[in-house]
Amino acid sequence: MKDIKKPSVTGLEGVVAADTAISLVDGDKGHLVLRGYWAKELALKHAFEEVAHLIWRGSLPSDDQFNQLKKKLANERDLPEYTINILKQLPEQMDMMSVLRALVGTFVLEGARWPPTLDQAVAITAKIPTIIAYRHRLIQGKALVAPKANLSHIENYLYMLSGEAPQPAHVQALEAYSILTMEHGMNASTFTARVISSTESDIVSAISGAIGAMKGPLHGGAPSGVIEMLEEIGNKEQVEAWIRGALERGERLMGFGHRVYKTHDPRSLALKEMIGSLEGQDEWLDLAYEVEKQAVELLEEFKPGRRLYTNVEFYAAAIMRAVQLPEQLFSPTFTLSRTVGWTAHVLEQAENNRIFRPQSTYIGRTPN
Structure with a gap:
């Protein structure tokens, strides 16, 4: 009996399975239509x-x-x-x-x-x-x-x-x-x-x-890691010190980076703008907004050129925490x-x- 060589690509990644008029996801350009x-x-x-x-x-x-x-x-x-x-x-x-x-x-x-x-x-x-x-x-x-x-x-x-x-x-x-x-x-x-x-x-x-x-x-997992991060930071005064310490220790910042989007996640940009307009109305949303702002700057300092931005799970976690939804x-x-x-x-x-x-x-x- 002879062996069959295993293919190098599985999971249908990159394979077009259907035509659709419902949505367009362009990860390279950061577009969601x-x-x-x-x-x-x-x-x-x-x-x-x-x-x-x-x-x-x-x-x-x-x-x-x-x-x-x-x-x-x-x-x-x-x-x-x-x-x-x-x-x-x-x-x-x-x-x-x-x-x-x-x-x-x-x-x-x-x-x-x-x-x-x-x-x-x-x-x-x-x-x-x-x-x-x-x-x-x-x-x-x-x-x-x-x-x-x-x-x-x-x-x-x-x-x-x-x-x-x-x-x-x-x-x-x-x-x-x-x-x-x-x-x-x-x-x-x-x-x-x-x-x-x-x-x-x-x-x-x-x-x-x-x-x-x-x-x-791997698909609908809860963004619990982001909530844990926000709770550890605690308040806006601790943001820079906490993030800098985490990056110096080589730790990953939860809620940053995305498998599909190689630039800004457009969903995250929308949530950031909306949450910014609600400043002062909820402390958890305010904290998330400040963490995102300082984390992007520090990530560029520690990992220049990596283009690590918030994904939708980051602000989703802040919203879930603000409205008091359990994990x-x-x-x-x-x-x-x-x-x-x-x-x-x-x-x-x-x-x-x-x-x-x-x-x-x-x-x-x-x-x-």
């Missing part, structure tokens, strides 16, 4: 529902369309009674991403199994924050907080988690983060959703699979926003569908 708009401008000037309309339908909404979508999302927030019953029976040690994967799989949506519809996409997107909030409060032994139809998507999520009206600065910060993480090209979870959809399976299965991919730490809700909150992108890709896949059927290179032994 959503349906023909700069993601940064969308995050700074538009609401979550407006950008969701853009991602799903290809255009920003009129005032009437915006109000209609807000109403649709609000009307779909309630969970079916059978889903709530299952939620209450799940073991306490089950992690939140596994809970999401399991409960999304229980959804029975109106309409045909194939092709998927926009109404189905809206229904799934609306219900995911409710699952997160209900599970979080059940684990804490607290009463469930029903959704409020008069609140926006992000405002309602924060309200259901705490049972109290959220601070406007927190809503604004989390909404900007949610817009910037809503869609990001052909990543692992999006590819998973499109592969499942290409078999003409239903949208619920596609999103359940995407959640499974997001659960992996176990970081990836689920990311999922809350990315569901819009996933469902948009499922809808796009159905428009010109062809089943994904890639080849593999056999590297085992063959008989003589």
Whole structure:
């Protein structure tokens, strides 16, 4: 029997798997375009529902369309009674991403199994924050907080988690983060959703699979290291000394550098500008802003030419800490926003569908 030479490239890196009109990610130039708009401008000037309309339908909404979508999302927030019953029976040690994967799989949506519809996409997107909030409060032994139809998507999520009206600065910060993480090209979870959809399976299965991919730490891992760093620094007066000491010891600064973006992460730039506009409204956001400013200068001093800038996880951590989300809700909150992108890709896949059927290179032994 003879050996087969192992290929040098795996993981499909650099392989084009589909045409899409939803987003453009250019890591070399630091560009993120959503349906023909700069993601940064969308995050700074538009609401979550407006950008969701853009991602799903290809255009920003009129005032009437915006109000209609807000109403649709609000009307779909309630969970079916059978889903709530299952939620209450799940073991306490089950992690939140596994809970999401399991409960999304229980959804029975109106309409045909194939092709998927926009109404189905809206229904799934609306219900995911409710699952997160209900599970979080059940684990804490607290009463469930029903959704409020008069609140926006992000405002309602924060309200259901705490049972109290959220601070406007927190809503604004989390909404900007949610817009910037809503869609990001052909990543692992999006590819998973499109592969499942290409078999003409239903949208619920596609999103359940995407959640499974997001659960992996190499894709949807929580930025806990950034929070630990910010908590160790403690206040703005300690920033320079702490960072300089860390760099002198050869330690890595968490939240700096990105696998895709070789220059500034455009999502980080948008969050930096938005958080800068909220100066004085939250101490954690203020601290993150000062850390980013001094860290970039010191990184250039210690590692000239490396072009190490903040990634989206840096400001995501600051925002999660400011709105008092525990670490176990970081990836689920990311999922809350990315569901819009996933469902948009499922809808796009159905428009010109062809089943994904890639080849593999056999590297085992063959008989003589």
